Amino acid sequence: MDIGGETTTDVRTIYAAVSHQPDPEPTRLVSYKVYKRRWFVLLVLCLLNCSNGTIWLTFAPIADQSAQYLKVTLDDINWLSVVFMVVAIPLSFGTTWMLDTLGLRITLILGSWLNMLGALLRFLGTLPWVGYKFQFPTVMLGQTLGALAQPLIIFAPTKLAALWFPDCQRATANMIASMANPLGILLANIISPVVVKTLAQVPKLLLAYAVPACITCFLATVGIRSSKPPMPPSASAESSGSEAFIHGLKLLLKNRAYLILLLCFGSGIAIFTCFSTLLEQILCVKGYTNDFAGLCGALFIVFGIVGAGIVGVYVDKTRRFTEVTKMGLSLSTLSCIAFSVVCLMPDQKVAVAAVCSLFGFFGFAIYPVAMELSVECSYPVGEATSAGLIFVSGQIQSAVYIILLQALTKPLTEAPLSTCGDAVLSWKVPMMVMAGLSTIFTCCFLIFFNTRYRRLEAEEQAAYETRENSASTTYEVVGT
Numbered sequence: 001m002d003i004g005g006e007t008t009t010d011v012r013t014i015y016a017a018v019s020h021q022p023d024p025e026p027t028r029l030v031s032y033k034v035y036k037r038r039w040f041v042l043l044v045l046c047l048l049n050c051s052n053g054t055i056w057l058t059f060a061p062i063a064d065q066s067a068q069y070l071k072v073t074l075d076d077i078n079w080l081s082v083v084f085m086v087v088a089i090p091l092s093f094g095t096t097w098m099l100d101t102l103g104l105r106i107t108l109i110l111g112s113w114l115n116m117l118g119a120l121l122r123f124l125g126t127l128p129w130v131g132y133k134f135q136f137p138t139v140m141l142g143q144t145l146g147a148l149a150q151p152l153i154i155f156a157p158t159k160l161a162a163l164w165f166p167d168c169q170r171a172t173a174n175m176i177a178s179m180a181n182p183l184g185i186l187l188a189n190i191i192s193p194v195v196v197k198t199l200a201q202v203p204k205l206l207l208a209y210a211v212p213a214c215i216t217c218f219l220a221t222v223g224i225r226s227s228k229p230p231m232p233p234s235a236s237a238e239s240s241g242s243e244a245f246i247h248g249l250k251l252l253l254k255n256r257a258y259l260i261l262l263l264c265f266g267s268g269i270a271i272f273t274c275f276s277t278l279l280e281q282i283l284c285v286k287g288y289t290n291d292f293a294g295l296c297g298a299l300f301i302v303f304g305i306v307g308a309g310i311v312g313v314y315v316d317k318t319r320r321f322t323e324v325t326k327m328g329l330s331l332s333t334l335s336c337i338a339f340s341v342v343c344l345m346p347d348q349k350v351a352v353a354a355v356c357s358l359f360g361f362f363g364f365a366i367y368p369v370a371m372e373l374s375v376e377c378s379y380p381v382g383e384a385t386s387a388g389l390i391f392v393s394g395q396i397q398s399a400v401y402i403i404l405l406q407a408l409t410k411p412l413t414e415a416p417l418s419t420c421g422d423a424v425l426s427w428k429v430p431m432m433v434m435a436g437l438s439t440i441f442t443c444c445f446l447i448f449f450n451t452r453y454r455r456l457e458a459e460e461q462a463a464y465e466t467r468e469n470s471a472s473t474t475y476e477v478v479g480t
Contacts, residue, residue: 032166032231032232032233032234032235033229033231033232033233034164034165034166034229034233035164035229035230035233037164037229038164038165038173038229038233040223041104041160041164041223041224042160042164042173042176042177043219044108044112044216044219044220044223044224045108045153045156045157045160045177045180046176046177046180047180047212047215047216047219048108048111048112048115048149048153048180048216048220049153049154049157049177049178049180049181049184050180050181050183050184050187050212051115051119051184051209051212051213051216052111052115052146052149052150052153052154052181052184053180053181053182053183053184053185053187053188054184054185054187054188054191054209054212055115055118055119055122055143055146055184055209055213056081056084056146056147056150056184056185056188057081057185057188057189057192058080058122058188058192058205058206058209059077059080059081059192060081060188060189060192061188061189061192061193061294062192062193062196062202062205063077063078065196065199065202066080066202068199069126069199069202070126070132070135070136070139071132071135071136072136076136079140080139080140080143083140083143083144083147084143084146084147084150085395085398085399086147087144087147087148087150088147088150088151088391088392088395089392089395089396089399091148091151092151092155092388092389092391092392092395093388093392095107095151095152095155095384095388096155096245096382096384096385096388096389097245097385098110098152098384099155099156099159099382099383099384099385099388100159100245100248100382100383100384100385101245103227103228104156104159104160104163104224104227104228105224105225105226105227106227107152107156108152108153108156108220108224109220109221109224110149110152111149111152111153111156111220112149112213112216112217112220112221113217113221114145114146114148114149114152115145115146115149115153115213115216115217116210116213116214116216116217117142117145118142118143118144118145118146118147118148118149118213119142119146119206119209119210119213119214120142120210120213120214121138121139121141121142121145122138122139122142122143122146122206122209122210123142123203123206123207123210124138124142125137125138125139125141125142126139126202126203126206127203151388151391154181154391155384155387155388155391156177156384157173157174157177157178157368157371157387158174158371158372158374158375158383158384158386158387159382159383159384159387160173160177161173161174161177161372161383162375162383163227163228163229163232163233164228164229164233165233166233166234167234167456167459168316168317169316170316170372171312171313171315171316171321171368171369171372172312172313172316174312174368174371174372175308175309175311175312175368175369176312178308178367178368178371179304179305179308179309179364179368182301182304182305182364183301183305185301186298186301186302189294189297189298190298191205191208192205195208234459235458235459235461235462235463245382245385248381248382248385248386249385251378251381252378252381252385252386252389255377255378257377257449257450257451258374258377258378258386258451260444260445260448260449261370261373261374261377261390261445261449262374262389262390262393263393263441263444264329264441264442264444264445264449265325265329265370265374265390265393265394265445266390266393266394266396266397267394267397267437267438267441268329268332268363268366268370268394268438268441268442269367269390269391269393269394269395269397269398270394270397270398270400270401271336271363271401271434271437271438272363272364273394273395273398273401273402274398274401274402274405274434275300275336275339275359275434276297276300277402278402278405278406278427279293279296279297279300279356280293280294280297281420281425281427282343282427282431283296283343283352284418284419284420285412285417285418285420285424285425285426285427286343286344286345286346286417286418287346287347287417287418287419288349288352288419289419290419292349292352295353296352296353296356297356299353299356299357299360300356300357300359300360301360301364302357302360303357303358303360303361303364304360304361304363304364304365305364306361307360307361307362307364307365308364308365308367308368310365311324311328311365311366311368311369312368312369315369315372319453319456321369321372321373321376321453322373322449322450322451324366324369325366325369325370325373325445326445326446326449328362328363328365328366328369329366329442329445329446330442330446331358331362332359332362332363332366332438333435333438333439333442335355335358335359335362335363336359336434336435336438337435337438337439338355338358339352339355339356339359339431339435340431340432340434340435342355343427343431344427344428344431346417370390371387371390373451374386374387374390375387375455376451376453376454376455376456377451377452377453377454378454379454379455379458380454380455380458401434401437404430404433405430405433405434406430408429408430408433409425409426409427409429409430410425410426410429411424411425411426412424412425412426
């Protein structure tokens, strides 16, 4: 029969029509269906992720101008970005529970409202009629609301892909939603310096970021009417979140493959965070300008998004989650080793830019695939729980790595090429340590990680049982 333009099959209806008997109850056949509405839900999540990314790094590219306008120090401005990491870690467990228990709709709507209120509050805090003593606290409060929204938004891609998309589109959907966040970061690095030419334009910039947040909040509140479609797109979607949150955590702690992925891929996320955070400080020692460091950061993200797009489509067709993740980690580790060498050489702009591009291409490409792999190896634990804990692992390791690498730096007495300002530090040892950590965890993952694709197996089993039941019922109809 045809429902909403999609064709589904219900064997019980055929049986009843031929035999003139009521529907038989012994066999329960489930029909799976995809809805065009799934693309709208994906669009809303992408807009939310992108908007939240721009809010996160609004002030980083214009730190000096922001400090002068708000009459605070650069350390205070840095806290506007750091607050996202501080807030994300303790709230992550509550977010995973909310996604798997209360559902996708409530989580996304709450995240969109926090994101919008934070953006508006930041804009209001920069208006002239607000006393200078209250400007920075108001902006910080708005930034904190945006930080509260981040885990609600950034944990959602795997859940949305599982509930709304068929198995042949899940990795692609996850990739599109996940890459919207680094796209927002890239836009912030481009838009903020372009708009803020003078101090008076800081409020104008914050208004420009608040408008998309308001539009996205409206779309989420009005447009997302349910957490999942009326009929599931796959067998695993029907049982998504069937495990209680606490019981799911216990299952994850007993899952050897998941724990290896949690530790090793969490380390990969930490390496990428360190790279993004410390890139400018590392390159300036050898005479590279801030503009060049910004270009390398942009290439890192752009090539990462391209790589993620290519790999997402490939994995959807081949379902080689483990092989792609291992290959991506290996190549990104080689890129990390190459960067640790070329970043210490002056006048090597082409080599540095090329290595940053490769690092992003291979590293970003495996992020959505690894998140899907976390769901595959931990099924039937809720998607938000399995993917969310990996993000938490990455955040915790990021904080540890950044502290460790900064502690390993040594002051330089002579650095004639430096563009760093007063403090000139040697990053030779920290870069070797970063490359070593990446190598160790990648080797551990290559050697010890092995898993079944539990979710795909469950879907294949459900499809097999459906075919068997369908064949049996058809035989009865013909016999009658």
